[in-house]
Amino acid sequence: MAEPLLTLRDLKATFTVPGYGVVRAVDGVSLEVAAGEIVGLVGESGCGKSTIGRCITGQVVPSAGEVVLDGMKLGRRRSPQQRRAAQMVFQDPASSLNPRMSVRAVLAELLRVHRLVPRDQVERRCRELMGLVGMPDQALDGHPHQFSGGQRQRIAIARALAVEPRLLIADEPVSALDVSVQATILQLFDDLRQRLGLAVLLISHNLAVVRYLSDKVAVMYLGSIAELAQRDALFADPRAPYTRVLLEAAPRLGQIGKTPDPGLKGDPPSAVNLPSGCRFHTRCPRAEERCSVEEPALLPVHDGPPPAGGEVHLAACHFRAGHPGAPGQTG
Amino acid sequence: MVWQQRRYTRRQVLKAGAAGAGLLALGPLASACGSESETAGSGGASGEPKVGGTLIIGRHDQPTVQAVGLDPHHVAVSGGNVYTLDKMYQPLYTTDAAGKLQPLMVQEHTVSSDGLVYTLTLKEGITFSDGEAVTADDVAWSLNRARTTETGSMSFLNFAIADVKAVDGGTVEITLSQPWAPLLSDLSIYSDAILPKDLRGMSEKEFFTNPIGTGPFVLKSWEEEGALITLARNENYWQSGMPYVDEVVFKLISDDNQRMLQLQSGDIQIADTVPPAQVESLKADSNVSIGVFPAWSVDLFLFNHLVDHYADRNVRRAIAQTIDTAKIVESTTFGISEAGGSFFPPSLEYYDPDTPVLKYDLEAAKADLAASGFPKGFKSEILIPSGDKVWNLAAQIIQAGAAELGIEYEIKQLDQAAYQTAFRSFEFETFINNAINDITDPDEMASFQCDNENGGSNCFWTNYDNPELAEVVRAAAAEMDSAKRAEMYSEIQATVAQDAPYVAMSYPPTIFGTTTAVSGFAVNPAGAYPLEGVSLA
């Protein structure tokens, strides 16, 4: 099997909040992203999904574990080339572009500093990049405040692409956009994947968005992965109770007049004092005694060898194979 | 040789002036009211003086330093101390408001034929503030302490004294090492004040916390590090009926505007150091009287003779002739000061009005400069203490005048401490300062400014070195014949005028403001003002 483009091995990230404690934002996450693959990372706020993205780009220094991208082990100090390998697209279009720099200045700087194209080709390449994200050449002269949210997001993507990254990390790329605009950005990602074979780590709380774009989906809860599977397997046959709760809670156009009832009580526990055993047991509608004692590992839901052509479906639940007494659900 | 900061417009100076210490040794107090002359128009209420009341005096400079207690013989006594001390202690002689030497405690004196032994008979009935009578023992002990103590401030004045002895209870004998004309005058210096012998057996610290003297007032309280000093009537004062006021309060008010405004509002009854600029407007205030008292005081523009430019007599003469003293006094003091000429102030004994001084004359100045080693001019600086308005203006006028000769002056202002340090260590090129004679005899000023060797100040820190002139100065002090002395002092004044080691710019008077409630107030030419004759309406 080919070496994956990105490998996260038992990644951990902790922060100390004065007067509060140590927050275990990411608590042992392993994940692989293959070249040309879009992997979705879903979870609620505070589950550590954005921190993972930031660990990969080096904005956050992991406290343990390793990040291997394209064969390079990314450490604390990174060469420009290592830094370029993964690029981020941010949630907030308002802060993702420097208000004082024209689009051209942003793009041309990157092209020049890294000598990505000969000097006389810079302008042409800028236009190409604009074209790639569906923006006209005139936009190069604009400053961020002159663009709408969707346009800014396109420019941010162009900036990310300018340095020819191997991996794009899209952190909630559409959640700040108007509904009517979201679709254009989603399509752009789709398009870029098809045309450039770009690998994307898509971080989002929106299950529908993740479902639409991703090949593979990881569901996170409180710093660790609750379930990891190919897109269809996961949405058709969620095995972690948390995944089911998420799917239950998501608003759907098809359910007119039905208020969602996830059967979930309370707020997520604090990441400072993680619950014992399964970290979801405090809210899990199906929790049993065992769950509060024994922490379930992320393990295949099916016994035996992985199904052909697909990856293993993993879940971190004692009852991943089906609730005791009930037949295991199958996809 | 005691010289003084100018008394008006000094700003924060005289705390540093205190630094200047001996510097402000001001004159002894004037005699009793009997001989007082109404020199200036302050006061003037007629009839019997009223007894009682509290007199508040707003002073410009930092008064007493408690560090040395209230010891009149100590070096670190400053202007501020003097005005408090001379109300509590008295010397044997005093200077009256007209500038004449008057015996204070002495009934009569005799001099031996060789002029070396003075025998003084004390007046009777003079008592200390504790009621004890003053004896010859007290006097001999005090004068010996004043002239021998290591920290003695003005002990140099007593250098001719070989010994002081009590002959009997009322007679004191002073033996000199050489004939010395200024002796009696010297004995009027405040620092030759009479204290009880052996300080009544107390330690210095004890005694000076609660001092005993013969003056009209005693210390009541000392607050705010001397910013507020209260004196109370000496109930045992030996001159009956006096003083008239119950209490005197000395208050530090260093800001000129403040002091004048408090005078106008009646918060204080006497303000010293009235800025000349405000005299006009204060005179318009019917509640205030302005007293302008002539003083043995001269403002000088001094050259550092260690600097090549000023070692050149022609340069000094040239600059002296660019200084229009009449214009200086007109614009800096609105004509209140008298224009300078001789380095002796006109009110001082042996002042010679015919001294051949260098007058303002640009052509002559140019000729002199051309004859000098620096015909094209040069760059130099004028050092002044910061915050002194009058000297600042004077410096600017000198600057403008010298510019006519191609001499470019920069005016350098230093705060008092740095200013003192600078000129005393000869780190200056020219500076402006004031000299004052504290006693009736002009020898003090003459030796201070002309005797580079013995004068105590290298001729006021100019290092003007003229041995022949110094000889004349010394001879004049030893000469007992008045007419001969007059001749000698004329010669001294003429030499200085022509040599121009420094330029006498002006003779500033002492300006005081009083409210109309005050009567009987006067200042003597040495700058001292007795208060036993002052009363409040």
Added chain:
Amino acid sequence: MSAPELATTGSSEQAVALEGFVVRSHPTLRKALRNRSLLTGGAIVGTLVLIAILAPWIARYDPLQQDLAATLQLPSWVHWLGTDELGRDVWSRLVWAARFDLATGFFVVLFPFAFGTLIGTLAGYYGGWIDTVLSRIIDVVMAFPYYVLIITLVFVVGKGIRGIFIAFALADWVTYARTVRSTTLVARRMDWAAAARSGGLSDRRIIVHHILPNTITQAIVYAMSDVVYVILAVVTLGYLGLGIQAPQPDWGSMIFDGQLFMTTRWWLSTIPGLCVVVTGIGLSLVGDGLADVLRPE
């Protein structure tokens, strides 16, 4: 995988879906021209600067020329604002003082501005122990009351324009450093700064080209009022006897010299006082206006 291959197919499907936009001509300039504070302030400061530049022509006399025969004259056609104690023409001195004071203000502010911005940027950008150390130093300097510090420093380094220059250089940078540090902290956390870093740009480049253009605005705005503070401090030092050397015409020493004549010649100190106030108004308005104009939308 090779670098993303760029298809230049012209308008893709996305281009069709493109939201509209306009690229306007230089927006900052247009905003500046519409900003009333900036225009008013600019007019005031501009006039003052013009007066300062044209001082040799506007002043009718040499500001240093004494006329001891005509001191303290009342305003007249000959001397518009009368003369001072040395018979110098007050109007001429006022005009030359504008030149001196404005120049002093601007030059004195220059170093603290540059140094403080540098320190603040470094502290804010790098954080960690650099920030801790620099912040503590800033705290220490800030702990000294402004005038206490300035006065002490003037005693240390000496009076006159050189002393004032050094004293302000040592005391004043902290305000800039503090302001810039906090804005840098904000800027550093912005996504575009993270993007620049992960774009492989050097720290120096990010600081100079990305962070500074965003953070310096506040420093510039503060510098405007700081010029006034400097002029005021110089005036106050003059009052305390630590100021500018005579005979240099300067509003501060004119206020100070004139206050002795407050009751008889009120204009001698009031008019230079007004000049400082007007300068203050002008520069504050410029500061406010600049803040509006330079604020990114």
Added chain:
Amino acid sequence: MTIPALKVEGLTVEIARGRESFRAVDDVSYALEPARSIGIVGESGCGKSISLRAIMGLLPDAARVVAGAVAVHGTGLSLEGKGAARQRRGHLAMIFQDPGTALNPVQKVGEQIAETPRLVLGETRGRARERALELLRHVGIADPERRYDSYPYELSGGTRQRVMIAIALASQPKVLLCDEPTTALDVTIQAQILRLLVDLREEMGLSVVFVTHELALVGQLCEDVCVMYASRLVETGPTPAVLERPLHPYTLGLLRSAVDLDEELEAPKPIPGSLPDPARRPSGCPFHPRCFLATPECASTTVTLTGLGDGRASACLHVERLLTEDGRALQEAAAKAAVKPQDPAGTAGGDGRG
């Protein structure tokens, strides 16, 4: 005919921006029956939040109501003046998108709830506290005694929103105005809050106005829906009908541009162009520059909401085409035809969010 719980008529709000002013809410009318809920859907800047604030009497300084009337159970409410908000007590209460800013950060949450019973309803301190605890319990906060003394910053987003609801309920309103109350919350929490709102409505007979940008939420929660675009209502009607067969191109566009979990994995269809700046609303039908049905007369004709029967209304000139033809097909055909370069001038204008 029953008296509506809330009747809004011709509500028009103008906002001053610099020297110009524009209509942020333009002639908005709707009626809400007792114990029912109505959803108001639109994208950012369409005026939906401003309209709620206007009804609540909480307009910012720069905005003012220039026309319109609001009545709760037949009682007209004044729309101007500082006292306007106070007059709402007992009629209307509002909960906000961000409970973080809607709760006083320096006051204990219990006190914020107790304020109304104590100061307005005249209860004693003790009774007011009881009432506040009761309300906290009512909105599903476990351990209300402890939470009473909490400060807002100590609470999670979901709990804050519950507190906000408790504050709203404390004044015993008849109508609850909800301004995107779940947008800032996670999906699981959102579900809990929605559940709570539904329960409260049933228990207390509250009527609810629910403002959101998400059609799916309206579908799950509200009987009726108003779709708002560029300060105006473009379509109203019973929710199932509107979602099933939208009668305005904008409604259709919104539905089709959203990705949804229930849909087959087909690509969402964006609406071309972007939202107009509210101050530079296109003439005629404000949606015409982005509309696949647009004809030249759309740009010149003033469109108004026109009733179509069954409680439905649309403000589209070409509504009959949507009634007779399949809107989706029309839209797709239009998109295909437009693959060729589009006139950028036609889509000029920022989306107003800078």
Added chain:
Amino acid sequence: MYVLRRLLQAIPVVLGIVVVVFFMLRLIPGDPAAALLGTHATPEAIQALRDRWGLDEPIWVQFWLFLQQLAQGDTGTSLFYDVSTRTLIASRIPVTVALVALASVFSVLIAVPLATYAAVRKDRLPDHAIRMVPLVGLGMPSFWVGLVLILLFSVQLGWFPVGGWGDTFAEHVYGLILPALTSALGIVPLLVRSLRAGMLEVLEADYVAVARSKGIRESRVLFVHVARNAFVPTLTLLGINIAFLMGATVVVERVFQLNGLGSLMLTAISNRDFPVVQGVTIIFALAVVVITLVTDLVAAATDPRIKLS
């Protein structure tokens, strides 16, 4: 916990202050011994004094001695007055503290109503008028303001004493009114400006809207909900500006002839009375540190969120 953290943070600042003050003053030219002994002092006498004061010891030894003294709460004996600086400073503190306190009260009494009124009447005439205050106030030197106030209120109208601070408590307060007003006017412009902005922010906050919609009285809205939230920024701002007020005492005490720390410092620095200058500057700086600390703690008590940041 928060209190402890803030206290710990203050320690390096205090140490820094001590170091800076000590070495800064040693750089001032001028010999205190020569300054005190004056004209007629002999070099021997000066040297004796220098020895007594330890001025010729290596600077590190001097610093160590200084630290030892400081540990006992003293900065040594005044060279000039020969009394402990502690005594000296203690006698001056009441004036300065009273002046600063009254000035703070005045600045709040002036700035808060102005800022509130401007904010409530935003963009209307009162707002425009009040916004001119900072512009005009910024450019006025305080000694000049003081002088004008004296001429106006003391000389022309005779309402207040010209200077000084009297003997009784009533006279103290009375005498401090004009000086405190002068000091206050120095920071009122800044306060008005920032407070207006802060007030606007609070007035436009959602929770104020919520409070109004609860039906409670407008006065309660203003005094409980608005005021309490506006209090923290006001306090913090005042805390920062009190440092400026203290510095201003140097000037104001001189104008109004008050014998406080400011005038003590000016005198001492001219006298090169290093222990006193050290003492006063350290007291000033410590006061600033303490005030900042106290305002932070009060702010934290008012707004519980602060403890977290």
